[in-house]
Amino acid sequence: MRVNIIGGGLAGCSLSYILKKEGVEPVIYEASSELASGASGNDIGLYNPRFAAQMDSPSEFYSSAFFESLEVFKGLKDCVDWNPCGVLSLLTDERRVKRFYKTAKSWDWSEDDMRLVSPEEASKIAGVEIPYKALYTPKSGNISPKKLCHEYARGIKVHLNTKIDDLTVLEGDATILACGMGCLNFEEAKNLPLKSVRGQVSYIKQTEQTKNLKVALSYSGHFSPALRGVHCLGSTFQPWLDHSDLIEEDNLTNLEKLFEVLPYFRGDYSVAYSKAGVRTTSKDHFPIVGKLKAYDDLYISTAHGSYGIITTLLSAKIIANSIVESHGVVSQQVLKALNPYRFK
Ligand SMILES: Cc1cc2nc3c(=O)[nH]c(=O)nc-3n(C[C@H](O)[C@H](O)[C@H](O)COP(=O)(O)OP(=O)(O)OC[C@H]3O[C@@H](n4cnc5c(N)ncnc54)[C@H](O)[C@@H]3O)c2cc1C
Structure with a gap:
């Protein structure tokens, strides 16, 4: 065929x-x-399911897609920069607390694959201070799309x-x-x-403050441990744009989102490069x-x-x-x- x-x-x-x-x-x-x-x-993306509060059909799809993908990534390993470093989804506000508590209960994943952790445990896992509870998925991480x-x-x-x-x-x-x-x-x-949603990721150079980060962090954006001295900081979400030209301001937006949840990261960063693209989504x-x-x-x-x-x-x-x-x-x-x- x-x-x-x-x-x-x-x-x-x-x-x-x-x-x-x-x-x-x-x-x-x-x-x-x-x-x-x-x-x-x-060059770097985060792989993690879309966590909804309930285990409905879409959640069943994301859950299966995650485990099916892991099997394939295991076989490809280094040639795709696979880094199953784990992801801490930070519970930064009441809405996220409610949603992720429900996820942890309804998704029925084993403790080895998903668990809620305290700020102390999250900090230990992350290698940097995390002042929030978090949903920890140790097998999630980064890979190069x-x-x-x-x-x-x-x-x-x-x-x-x-x-x-x-x-x-x-x-x-x-x-x-x-x-x-x-x-x-x-x-x-x-x-x-179909609808288009523009986005831009910023690749920022590792600093003294960020070099100890061991897991990827997910909040309203995401921040990955450094790969070859560069962190991936994502991403803007612009349903009103459909071009992939770079926008200088988007790098600041990505940094601001990070500083908002982890103010002690605030400092001078140098953007190594950035990349914009157009996502396709549905109604x-x-x-x-x-x-x-x-x-x-x-x-x-x-x-x-x-x-x-x-x-x-x-x-x-x-x-x-x-x-x-x-x-x-x-x-x-x-x-x-x-x-x-x-x-x-
Ligand atoms: C900034 C940004 C950050 C993202 N971060 C993540 C992340 O961290 N984790 C994650 O899981 N996902 C992430 N995504 C989403 C993910 O990248 C997309 O879901 C995925 O790339 C979609 O793949 P695709 O093949 O459907 O589309 P595309 O990669 O856009 O591929 C479509 C291809 O079709 C070609 N094409 C179009 N029309 C024709 C034609 N008529 N004939 C021939 N070729 C044609 C195009 O040239 C294009 O190469 C991100 C997306 C963006 C933009």
Whole structure:
């Protein structure tokens, strides 16, 4: 079988990786001159589920996506800068306290995978002072989305500088739209409620204050332990913008968010570089994954929002299983929640 994949970001590259494992021949078509040139181009990203208060279908999806991804990351390790350093989700206000207490209770993860910790324990784990309780997920951490794309697509046929406008020119047994907001350019997907959200991450040089940080911190932003002397500090969230030009002020916004929760970090920082991109999300902020109606051989994987590092991989498995008619990896309820036709 030959399957066409439109888009060479995390969604498309993870599909190529999983399909190849299933004995299918994937071919990636990417509009720009390299893989990971869109939202997936960051050097460091945080992988962690989206923690909701209840264990509903979306939470079931994020939970499975997390553990499925861990298995794959373990196999790729250093070539994708995998650092399972753990994440402390800081309970910085009453709303987050309530939500994360409910998460810890309803998600039913083992103590080894998730637990609430006191400020004292959080500080010990972090290697720096943390004046908040936190939800600790020791197996979460950082990875390079950009390197992941390249590893996933290793040995796969890729056509760069190839923007696909017309699906009928493609030969093959199936086609998958994995091109973020670009999906809207296709007649078959033009009515989907996709929205773009610009974001910018700042890579800041390690300082005396930050060098002891051992885990990633998640609050209204996120801050990662230094990799090769540079921390990843993320990210702005701008639904009103859809360009990926750099904005100087965004680096200050990222720093301010950090100083607001951990004022003792306040000081002089030098931004090594920054990177902006456009996330694709949907009306209900949940990925859109599955078969497009009336087209037996057309699938879609998009709207991975801010959690694409883990959601793209499980989505790839779901689509691959449908193409090769293998047993399902998620429940019917999860498939329903991801279904492209769920919107009224
Ligand atoms: C600033 C920022 C920080 C983020 N941080 C994190 C994080 O810490 N953790 C996390 O999990 N997620 C994070 N995300 C989200 C994550 O990066 C995305 O969910 C993920 O990259 C989406 O992958 P994608 O393949 O769907 O989209 P993209 O990476 O945008 O890929 C789509 C590709 O399709 C190509 N394309 C479009 N139209 C066509 C066409 N017609 N023909 C051929 N090719 C086409 C584009 O050129 C592009 O390369 C972040 C995103 C941003 C912007």
